[in-house]
Amino acid sequence: MNLSIGSSSKYILAKVLANTANIPNPDQLIFIGKQNCEFSIIQNALDSIEDAASDKIYTAIVFPGKYEETITLKNYFNIIMIDPFSTEIAGEVEDNNEAIHSILQVTINSPSGHGLNIQNTNSVIKVYGDIISNYDSTINNNGNLTINGNIICYYNNANGHGIEITGGTLKLNNGKIFCTHLNANSIYAGSSKDVYSTNMWGNRNDHANITQKILGGFHYDPNLII
Numbered sequence: 001m002n003l004s005i006g007s008s009s010k011y012i013l014a015k016v017l018a019n020t021a022n023i024p025n026p027d028q029l030i031f032i033g034k035q036n037c038e039f040s041i042i043q044n045a046l047d048s049i050e051d052a053a054s055d056k057i058y059t060a061i062v063f064p065g066k067y068e069e070t071i072t073l074k075n076y077f078n079i080i081m082i083d084p085f086s087t088e089i090a091g092e093v094e095d096n097n098e099a100i101h102s103i104l105q106v107t108i109n110s111p112s113g114h115g116l117n118i119q120n121t122n123s124v125i126k127v128y129g130d131i132i133s134n135y136d137s138t139i140n141n142n143g144n145l146t147i148n149g150n151i152i153c154y155y156n157n158a159n160g161h162g163i164e165i166t167g168g169t170l171k172l173n174n175g176k177i178f179c180t181h182l183n184a185n186s187i188y189a190g191s192s193k194d195v196y197s198t199n200m201w202g203n204r205n206d207h208a209n210i211t212q213k214i215l216g217g218f219h220y221d222p223n224l225i226i
Contacts, residue, residue, distance in 0.1 A: 033063030052076040078103040118143040137164035146171040158183040165189040177202040
């Protein structure tokens with residue numbers, strides 16, 4: 001299949017995305033695919049942009065495939081997978097402790113390292129998709145993070161938490177948190193932290209330091225399966 005994108009197709013896609021992603025110019029769209037696209041590596045696409053800004057947001061459109069790479073996000077650069085069911089980032093996605101504003105419509109399946117590692121307190125990240133890892137915490141958050149999807153930790157250790165919070169704000173919507181180890185926590189924090197959950201389920205309970213701010217937003221079910 002030929003995945004090459006002509007200028008007219010870019011314009012149509014830019015018009016579709018304009019209302020939600022602030023893409024008025026087709027030159028702010030970048031296409032990534034295993035063949036016949038501008039880039040075959042997601043990080044190379046991110047590194048190619050030097051003028052992204054709040055009024056000039058770039059979006060990477062990612063075609064199906066397995067992208068075995070660690071991703072360092074760039075400010076005002078969104079990543080959208082056309083088909084998240086047949087596309088994944090097989091590596092950690094992180095902000096490199098820089099303030100990042102980004103929307104990610106992705107599947108992350110990291111064999112080592114966190115699935116998502118947000119270190120900067122000023123990062124604002126919204127994720128639509130599943131995040132999976134085989135590490136001590138699938139998500140490490142110190143920023144302003146919103147997750148719409150499932151969080152799965154296959155690290156078979158008591159420290160194999162779904163999410164670990166070191167700071168910032170965490171919002172969870174319409175998903176499941178699944179941890180392999182019996183003594184792990186769906187959400188863990190070393191000190192008191194607030195979480196805002198809506199229709200979230202976990203097969204492990206929250207840590208004692210976690211306060212769920214939305215009544216009935218988080219449900220514990222030890223028999224939950226993914």
